[in-house]
Amino acid sequence: MRVDQAELLRSFPAIRNDYLCYAAASLVGELVQLWTREVDADPRIFSLLVWGLTGINTVVAHQELAQKVIFFEIKLLDIWGYRPNLGGCLGCGTMDSAARPYHFSLGNGGLLCRACNQRRHHGLIPLSVATARILAKAQDLTTNKLARLQLSPTNGKEAANFLDYYSRHLLQRDVHSRKCLWEA
Numbered sequence: 001m002r003v004d005q006a007e008l009l010r011s012f013p014a015i016r017n018d019y020l021c022y023a024a025a026s027l028v029g030e031l032v033q034l035w036t037r038e039v040d041a042d043p044r045i046f047s048l049l050v051w052g053l054t055g056i057n058t059v060v061a062h063q064e065l066a067q068k069v070i071f072f073e074i075k076l077l078d079i080w081g082y083r084p085n086l087g088g089c090l091g092c093g094t095m096d097s098a099a100r101p102y103h104f105s106l107g108n109g110g111l112l113c114r115a116c117n118q119r120r121h122h123g124l125i126p127l128s129v130a131t132a133r134i135l136a137k138a139q140d141l142t143t144n145k146l147a148r149l150q151l152s153p154t155n156g157k158e159a160a161n162f163l164d165y166y167s168r169h170l171l172q173r174d175v176h177s178r179k180c181l182w183e184a
């Protein structure tokens with residue numbers, strides 16, 4: 001099954017007529033294409049892609065696009081088995097504001113609190129407790145319940161930055177469509 005069959009089944013008018021919706025759909029498509037080169041295709045990807053494109057096509061405001069694509073990527077990483085560990089510090093298990101700032105360790109695939117990251121200075125991406133918590137919740141919710149979560153613009157930017165670094169670390173290449181969406 002080719003994942004781009006999704007576009008033949010539904011017409012997605014907003015994606016064809018609205019530049020930002022098109023940019024968001026391009027990012028979703030590029031992520032699927034890049035990851036599918038690395039790992040065998042999976043029927044769950046097809047369902048996720050349809051969910052992502054349908055969501056992008058039906059946003060009421062452009063601000064909703066960031067959350068759609070971020071949650072899409074979080075779910076995609078889960079399916080491919082690269083779920084980032086966002087449940088608490090890898091070293092001590094804490095997940096509270098007193099231990100901030102938290103960073104995501106690319107090499108270890110999870111969070112480190114201020115105390116635990118002192119000996120490890122490579123590949124640390126800032127990630128606030130608030131953003132990590134929302135992303136962790138998104139990992140555990142089914143796609144039809146993701147609309148319950150609200151990612152603020154600040155948390156959305158932080159999440160997008162984290163996903164940019166994390167996917168570059170995993171794929172060893174840039175995802176070019178990110179620029180079209182985030183710099184538009």
Ligand SMILES: [Zn+2]
Binds near residue numbers: 089093112113116
């Ligand atoms: Zn710690």
